[in-house]
Amino acid sequence: SNIRYVSLNAAGNRVALTTSSGVNRITEFTDSGDTTSTWTLPYRPFANITPALGPTIKLNAIGDKCVYGDYNDYDQSGTYDASGRVTAYQLLDGPDLVKPVEQLGSDLYGYFNLGLGASVSINDVGNIISAAGPGYSGRGAQRIYEYIGTDWVLQQEYQLLNQGDSSFGSGQVNGYIGADINAAGTIAAHGAWNGQPGYVRVFLLSACND
Numbered sequence: 001s002n003i004r005y006v007s008l009n010a011a012g013n014r015v016a017l018t019t020s021s022g023v024n025r026i027t028e029f030t031d032s033g034d035t036t037s038t039w040t041l042p043y044r045p046f047a048n049i050t051p052a053l054g055p056t057i058k059l060n061a062i063g064d065k066c067v068y069g070d071y072n073d074y075d076q077s078g079t080y081d082a083s084g085r086v087t088a089y090q091l092l093d094g095p096d097l098v099k100p101v102e103q104l105g106s107d108l109y110g111y112f113n114l115g116l117g118a119s120v121s122i123n124d125v126g127n128i129i130s131a132a133g134p135g136y137s138g139r140g141a142q143r144i145y146e147y148i149g150t151d152w153v154l155q156q157e158y159q160l161l162n163q164g165d166s167s168f169g170s171g172q173v174n175g176y177i178g179a180d181i182n183a184a185g186t187i188a189a190h191g192a193w194n195g196q197p198g199y200v201r202v203f204l205l206s207a208c209n210d
Helices: none
Strands: 003-008 014-019 025-030 038-040 056-059 065-070 085-091 101-109 119-122 128-133 141-148 151-159 179-181 187-192 199-204
Touching (some): 014 056, 065 128, 085 128, 101 141, 101 151, 128 179, 141 187, 151 187, 151 199
Parallel strands (some): 003 056
Antiparallel strands (some): 014 025, 025 038, 065 085, 085 101, 119 128, 128 141, 187 199
16 A cells, blocks of 8 residues: 555654555654664554545644544445545553554534545644545535534634635645644635635634634
């Protein structure tokens, strides 16, 4: 399988990656101060947690949470419709040689042909995520979710300005980086392409961090 997408935490000692076969891994650098320093795989692979997960991925600053996007996925009923799906995970510490990974909240689904998860982002703390889709047969959108209690709550949805605008992606959909949030999770941005030169919009997330 081929590596499809990678993300690095703020310290630069943890890398998350996805592969074309759906096997997703977290690798960590152990600095021993000598030639034995190496990259290891301290966490269980993400394979088969949910089918065909990936390929987009983003770690938070600490590197203890990550968000995955599968923009070409089935809907909640199991029907293929390219609605897309986004799933967040928490990396747990423990005495085991291979540490556990647990899903954080519910799976997040788009709507027909949205392709949610083509672009994903997570704030430093790991309680606010951005998920965007290009809208294959219509208008794309960026969604902002906040983790409240035990699940993700949709706080904002920003649609592209024009029908047919399509730029959200990670290089796997159409080659354009489309959406992001800042470290605090208080500002969101997305870019869209509809001919030349396209546009970028920036939003203040007033509903988050109240």
